[in-house]
Amino acid sequence: MAKEIFGRLPPLPSISEVLRMYRVHAKKSLSQNFLLEPKLTSKFVSRAGKIRGSYVCEVGPGAGSITRSILAQRPKHIVVVEKDARFLPSLLMLQNACQGHMSVVLGDILKFDMSKLFPRETERPWEDECPPIHIIGNLPFNVSLPLIIKWLRAISKHDSAWRYGRVNMTLSVQEEVGVRITAVPAHSQRSRLSVMCQNWCEVEHLFTIPGRAFVPQPDVNVSIIKFTPRIRPLIDMDFDLFEKFVRVMFSMRQRQCKHPLQRLFPIHKREELATKLFTVADVDPNAPSFNLTFDELERLSLTYGLIVEQHPELRHYDHINPACIAEDKARISLLSSKKIPR
Ligand code: SAM
Numbered sequence: 001m002a003k004e005i006f007g008r009l010p011p012l013p014s015i016s017e018v019l020r021m022y023r024v025h026a027k028k029s030l031s032q033n034f035l036l037e038p039k040l041t042s043k044f045v046s047r048a049g050k051i052r053g054s055y056v057c058e059v060g061p062g063a064g065s066i067t068r069s070i071l072a073q074r075p076k077h078i079v080v081v082e083k084d085a086r087f088l089p090s091l092l093m094l095q096n097a098c099q100g101h102m103s104v105v106l107g108d109i110l111k112f113d114m115s116k117l118f119p120r121e122t123e124r125p126w127e128d129e130c131p132p133i134h135i136i137g138n139l140p141f142n143v144s145l146p147l148i149i150k151w152l153r154a155i156s157k158h159d160s161a162w163r164y165g166r167v168n169m170t171l172s173v174q175e176e177v178g179v180r181i182t183a184v185p186a187h188s189q190r191s192r193l194s195v196m197c198q199n200w201c202e203v204e205h206l207f208t209i210p211g212r213a214f215v216p217q218p219d220v221n222v223s224i225i226k227f228t229p230r231i232r233p234l235i236d237m238d239f240d241l242f243e244k245f246v247r248v249m250f251s252m253r254q255r256q257c258k259h260p261l262q263r264l265f266p267i268h269k270r271e272e273l274a275t276k277l278f279t280v281a282d283v284d285p286n287a288p289s290f291n292l293t294f295d296e297l298e299r300l301s302l303t304y305g306l307i308v309e310q311h312p313e314l315r316h317y318d319h320i321n322p323a324c325i326a327e328d329k330a331r332i333s334l335l336s337s338k339k340i341p342r
Helices: 001-005 015-021 038-046 067-070 083-097 143-158 160-164 175-180 192-200 239-252 256-266 267-281 294-310 312-316 322-339
Strands: 055-059 076-081 102-106 135-136 168-176 201-209 220-228
Touching: 015 083, 015 135, 038 067, 038 201, 038 294, 055 067, 067 076, 067 083, 067 135, 076 083, 083 102, 135 160, 143 160, 143 168, 143 192, 143 239, 160 201, 168 175, 168 192, 175 201, 192 201, 192 239, 192 294, 239 256, 239 294, 239 322, 267 294, 294 312
Parallel strands: 055 076, 055 135, 076 102, 135 168
Antiparallel strands: 168 220, 201 220
16 A cells, blocks of 8 residues: 555555564544545545645544555645644654655644634635635544534634635534534434534535444544535534524424523523524424424524624523522522512
């Protein structure tokens, strides 16, 4: 395989040999499950899109199995971001072998800023086709959800890698997470993650890799999902306000949406504002949250946005925040003390 990839360059040891050579054992704390089968790593990379002549950022390269498949497609440059320093020797070996086409960053992807990672000439206006940049990663399971939410926020603000345009991502996630990401309205797994991902990206389930293909074998299968940022989000709203709205709505996914959504409002205004929300949005309060279409969600969330404009203090109201709970309790006791005739 090494000969195919690097042409004139010296052949490299296989990834299993590399892991043996450097005595690297998988660390559970870093969700390390290695994909060593070249057919699968090539499929992963070829389904990401046109890599030849492009720029790539790979998350969590480990010993470099997917990295080798990326390099086989001859990108202009690849940056790999790895947290575990034990992989440094094998990644540096790969970097030396591919003559200036690869950089290695030792760091935490959750803190990594991609806003200066690629050359200016790769930038495309947001409405244009996607720039020649790919984010690829066999993600550590324990990082995938916070990372995807962080990147969706960056997409919404055209920040970080997305200041270059609509950069796509091809990422692995646990199969059940993949099902949630792609679940359409009325699907039993429709959730906060489905709405957040689909609002800002077109999401496509590319294929599933059985757990047994990884070393060590995880308990679950793994889905490969491609995210392509939308030119315009389905619902154009401030990310944090929309995130709160969706989080509260799906806190009781199976119940009639009036139950979770009234919790957007402090107790003393709950009835009045919840009634206003459903009346203005013209949505049936008895519909279960997971059944709502994007149209209904749009009417509800934009109406919520208008209510927040009229009552700015609601922006920071969060029914699970201890300070808000304490305030609600104080109001209840004040109201009940007023009702008691003295
Ligand atoms: N790409 C390799 C493969 O497919 O065989 C390894 C994939 S393994 C599922 C996840 C990789 O992400 C590991 O190498 C792990 O050390 C790395 N990792 C875990 N947490 C990370 C973080 N916060 N930032 C960067 N890399 C991380």
